[in-house]
Amino acid sequence: MTAPEAPLDNPSRTFARAWDDVMRGVRANELWAHLGWQDIKQRYRRSVIGPFWITLSMAVTAVGLGLLYSQLLKSPIGTFLPYITVGFIVWNFILGCVTEGTETFISNEGLIKHLPAPLTVYALRTVWRLTLMMAHNLLVYLVVIGIFFSDLSHAYQINVPGHIQPGLSWTVLLAIPGFALIALNGVWVAVLFGIISTRFRDIPQVINALIQLAFFGTPIVWSTDLLQGSVLGNGGHWRVLVAELNPLYHYVEIMRAPLLGMTVSWHHWAIVGGMTVVGSFLALVALRNYRARVPYWV
Incomplete structure (x- = not known):
């Protein structure tokens, strides 16, 4: 079904209407929280250990690759395995926000066509579901930190030779705002790429x-x-520059560095903060222009 073309002076195509969609979506927290939790329950329905399959899967992946790459790269297992574990935990959340975000509205076709709810609700549903999955994965982090605490509680190196990291300290609390910033980016990614993907189905x-x-x-x-x-x-130096030009590296670092007691470089926060502002604005523009067409496109 083809969406009717909206006139350029359509009063619904305003930033005020788009912002209202966002705010109403945030206030409908009981709706998206319930839907996100139901997604987890439905995925592991009739399973013996339920959502803890998420934890088990992450543990097997982290331990297996940690042992393998520590030998290939000749890195101490006591510092390298926690590094890989936390990296995978953060990466899986980012990966989910990007890949599942592109299908946020497509997978909610039935609700969008029959439930008069703001589009932002479905983006928040996706991010909340991924947050619950990350909470299960953090159990692996706690176990790994407990096992290798003696290796991480003082200055250490991930690789030999490598940079000296200060070790675990109060900076671990910076992981909380780090995650909040990543989750906020997950929302605008789900809104922006979700809208684009409803129109162009090859995007996912x-x-x-x-x-x-x-x-x-x-x-x-x-x-x-x-x-x-x-x-x-x-x-x-130029090889490090190549890594610095990868935006995903900065997203991973703002949460991984505090959790492992690594040096917290503030330029990662500045880059992610800038991308948050730009991405949120683009998502708002997409909501402003195409919010009314999504029900026709899905």
């Missing part, structure tokens, strides 16, 4: 292909220490 496949490539270019199973000249020879 394109995003899935690109995000797999982005994984290998993001320091998850490897550390930026490996890009330094002391490890790979001369020219380490």
Whole structure:
């Protein structure tokens, strides 16, 4: 079904209406929280351990790859395995926001056509569901930190040779605003790419292909220490620059660094903050122009 073209002076196409959609969506917290929790229950219905399959899956992945790459990169297991574990936990949340965000409105077709709710509700539903999954994954983090606390409670190196990290301290609390900022970005990603994907159904496949490539270019199973000249020879500075130009690296760092007692570099926060402002504005523009057409496109 083709959406009717809205005239340029359509009074519904205003930033005030778009912002009202956002605010009404936030206030409908009981609705999106309930829907997100039902998603988790439905996914693991009739399962013996239920949502804890999320935790088990993350534990197996982190331990397996941690053991493998620590040997390949000749890194101490006591610091490298926690590094990979936290990296995967944060990455899985970001991955979910991007891949599931593109199908936010497509997967909620029935509700959108029959439930008079703000579009923002469905983006918040997606991010809340992913937040619940991350909460289960954080159990793996607590176990790993408990096992390797003696390796992380003082100054340490992820790789040998590598940068000296200060160790666990009160800075671990910075992971809370770090996660909040990532989740906020997840909302605008779900709104913006969700709207685009309802119109162009090839976008989710394109995003899935690109995000797999982005994984290998993001320091998850490897550390930026490996890009330094002391490890790979001369020219380490431009290699670090390549990593710095990857926006996903900064999103991972604002949460991973505090959780592992690593040096908290404030330029990561500045970059993510800037992208949050720009992305939120673009999502608001998309809501302003195409909010009324989404029910026709899904």
